[in-house]
Amino acid sequence: MPTDWNEIKRILPHFNGVLTAPPEQVPTDGYPDGPLLGNGDLGAVIGGDRHTQTFHLTKSDLWTSTTAKDCTPIAFGGVTVRKPPGATELETTYRQTTDLLNAEVRSELWINQAQVRMRSFVTGSTSALVTELEADRPVTLELDVWTKADDPRYPAEAGVQDGLLWATRATEHSPGSQWVVRAGVATKLLGAQDVTTRAGGPGRVTARFTVPRGGKVTVISAVAGGRNVSDAGAAARAAGARLDYVVLRRLEREHQDWWSDYWRRSMVRVYDPVVEQFYYGSLYVLGSVSRPGKCAPGLFGWVTTDTPRWKGDYHLNYHAQAPYYGIYAANRGELVQPYFDVLDAFVPTGEHLVKEIKDYPAGEQVSPQFKDAIPASARGMLFPVGVGPWGSIAIDKYHNQPLNASFAAIPYIWQVRYQGDRAFMEQRAYPYLLKLTEFWEDYLGPRGADGLHHFMGSAHEGEWARDDTLSLGLIRMVFATMLEWGRSLNRDAHRWATWRDILAHLPEHPTATFEGRRVYVRDHTHTDLTPVVGRTIVNLEWIHPMDGHRTVDRQVAMDSLDAMNSWSQGNNFPKSFPVAAYSGYPAERLYSLLSGRVGALLRQNLTVAQEGGGIETIGAIETIHAMMLRTAGGVTTIFPNWIAGRPAKFDSLRTDTGLLVSATTDGVTVSGVRIHATRAVTVELASPWPDRSLTVNGVPLTGTSFPARAGETYTVEPVPAITVTDAPASADLGEQGAADWVTWTLTGGERKAGAVPLIGELTRIGSGRTQGLDDAAVTLSWTGEATGTSRSGLLTRSVGNGFRLTVPAGRTPRRLRLYLGASSAAVRLTATLSGADQPAHSVLIDSGAEATTTKLVDLDVTAPQDGAILTIDYVTQTSHTGTTGNAFILAGALS
DSSP: OOOOHHHHHHHGGGGOEEESSOOSSSSOSSOOOSOEEEOSSEEEEEEEETTEEEEEEEETTOEEEEETTEEEEOOOEEEEEEOOTTOOOOOOOEEEEEETTTTEEEEEEEETTEEEEEEEEEOSSSOEEEEEEEESSOEEEEEEEEEOOSOTTSOEEEEEETTEEEEEEEOOOSTTOSOOEEEEEEEEEESOEEEEEEEOSTTEEEEEEEEOTTOOEEEEEEEEEEETOSOHHHHHHHHHHTOOHHHHHHHHHHHHHHHHHHHHTOEEEOSOHHHHHHHHHHHHHHHHHOOTTSOOOOTTSSOOSSSOGGGGOEETTTTTTGGGTTTTTTTOGGGGHHHHHHHHHHHHHHHHHHHHGGGSOSSSSSOHHHHHHSOTTOOSOOOOSEEOSTTOEEEOOOTTOTTHHHHTTHHHHHHHHHHOOHHHIIIIIHHHHHHHHHHHHHHHOSOOTTSSOOOEEOSSTTOOEESOHHHHHHHHHHHHHHHHHHHHHTOOHHHHHHHHHHHHTOOOOOEEEETTEEEEOSOSSOOOOGGGTTSOOTTTTTTTTSSGGGTOOHHHHHHHHHHHOOTTSTTOTTTHHHHHHHTTOOHHHHHHHHHHHHHHHBOTTSOBOBTTBSGGGGGGGHHHHHHHEEEETTEEEESTTOOTTOOEEEEEEEOTTSEEEEEEEOSSOEEEEEEEESSOEEEEEEOSSTTSOEEETTEEESSSEEEEOTTOEEEEEEOOOEEEEEOOSEEEHHHHOSSEEEEOOTTOOOBOTTOOOOSOOOEEESSOOEEEEOOOSSEEEEOSSSOEEEOOEEEEESTTOEEEEEEEEBSSOEEEEEEEEEESEEEEEEEEETTSSOOOEEEEEEOOTTOEEEEEEEEEEBOSSTTEEEEEEEEEEEESSTTOOEEEEEEEEEO
16 A cells, blocks of 8 residues: 655755755764665665765675674764865855655765765665765866775775776684685776876875866766675775666666655655654664664664774664564564674573573673573573674673563564464474473473462663563563464473463563652562663563563553653653653643754764664654554554644554554544454454444444455455434524534525525435425424424425435534424435545435424535535335325524
């Protein structure tokens, strides 16, 4: 169910990132603040000064390893465009625009006294940085192709061959190294004049060239290499040699097609430029840095030094998972594939570590109590806090947390739920989680004297406490998921009783009283919240990203969030806000807090940097998703926690039952609900219109569930509220018709004085004659400028004859009340709303033979948009007495 491409093309340019001064954190050991480009393998960060443009190139698999338990990604090199030595500069205009729609950066700066414009992007199928240069006059520039060459452990070379400027860098190759990664870049210039080249020092080569008047120079830098590649320079040169204008046009089309498809996956509107810029900027960043078949991004995505903080690793006690918190709901689950490659590769290492842990010397890496807590016969696997690619260890520490492998399992579970990927469940997810059940079975051991399973661990790194809430949440998630999957796959039935027993005999999540309110605390040892107020909310992460939101005490969760008051703490940006959304935190305050933090932290390159890491901040987009759409217990709720009065819409957000859902709200009324089933499933809805029954593709629905076929799309709408009761003996139209009222008689009837005539003229349907009625069972009255009563009306006889009237409908809720009836006839009242996909809805009023019935009919006059028309037809279907059966109508009142 693709989103509206025209709307996407219209809105994305409003959220472009714009820098008017050079970035300050390029290079950096953290999260760069320069414009970002990438394809999951090759990344580029723009740095430099007002007169120099440097593309810092990064290679996602350029990880160095000194020993079996130490690795880190390192910087690669770059391409720099600058003035020749001795040239002077006068102008200072500077502008960098990250174009989200086209996934490119447009640059404007003065180099060698010429205004130079560049357009840059990274291609997909072939890793290449493409930069087109133009200038306002002929200008001579210099271009450096370089790799970082300041550390002899990482050998760098450069040269010129066959018109290509090339440079290489390799990771450490020592007796302890687990691998060697070599990367190369080869650059060619198309359209340049007067090109000369020279060596520029270790790992650097330079070209001088002229950009002709009115011409364009295209700089193409192909990047190649990888783990155990013997000659990255030759690979890069071969790739570069193949790149000419024809190939470049094809690569650019592929690039544009990839991003076009990416942006069509889903759409969110909150009509807040700051929050939407963060939202779409986050999707852009993750689409640039994480793609199937590539090496997964570490903490910062783009690595521009050899010593990134925390080794730039895959930190498993939330950091590595957090970028993907919202990506399944955003319908872009394929971006998680590199993460699974890392974890699958680490499983054999984790199986070895759970056996080896007893041999670790007690100290900073492993505490004595942690070693003692793990049984010598423990099965399964044990992960340290920091891992690298290809089964490697980056930070060989455990912080007294046996939970890292289980925390890392969360995306595995989401892949199965959201994507319905049964093959993945069978071949990857189930085997992974099975090892987790083995570990926890052994780690928990038998039940204690109180009949419960107890354990030691740590929610906050380095503590040692009883029954910490992080582990409790993970244990529940793992065993509940495995019972579900085991039944689905009919595997390991002999284990189910053990799994059920563990689930039935776990301690509750710990709570305590803090300032008169019951709050969740981090474990059953530390029950005073005071020391951790303002710190990271490890006491609440079991709510999200784990499954605790299904059973959490929402009031306790909300009181805990308020008591912690950790909205601005350095690790909490992707934690606190989604947890609050899943807890039902008051929507207006939550949105205000989120918007305030985004406004304070959002940088001009569309990223949010915080104390605790880099690309993990992307995870906060799940806040918006959870406020707009949520599935719990198989029931899907649309706008479960949205801000009253605030318009919003979403298109093709994905539920964990595999539905792509679209809906709109004007802040009061929900409309435009469409559901596309990616697999066969029974759709269970919490009705967006609680007082109305539903139709699905125009067919009235009994209840709120219906079977959906894979690949089918369903439009869900409310039945216009029509209620029918016996008419009272008397009624005051003036009281009931605040907006308008009217009576219908042969002499014309009466209408509310001074009112805009909203109730339309009554017209005849069919060929029957309209007759008067003077003895109605209800006496209608009115007061005001004129006072009167009426028992008169209009009638028409025989099948196919009746009346029609219209009323304007819009977003303002109104009620139309009609006094009408039937005599010896069955008459159908049909209400049809224009301007929507809504089908006609109707009720049958049947007097029976030789009888007369007078009814009061109330109709809801509300439409998704102003300007709609509600048409009411009242037509005889059956005459019980030949041709004398008739339909009659007396009056209408619009409130």
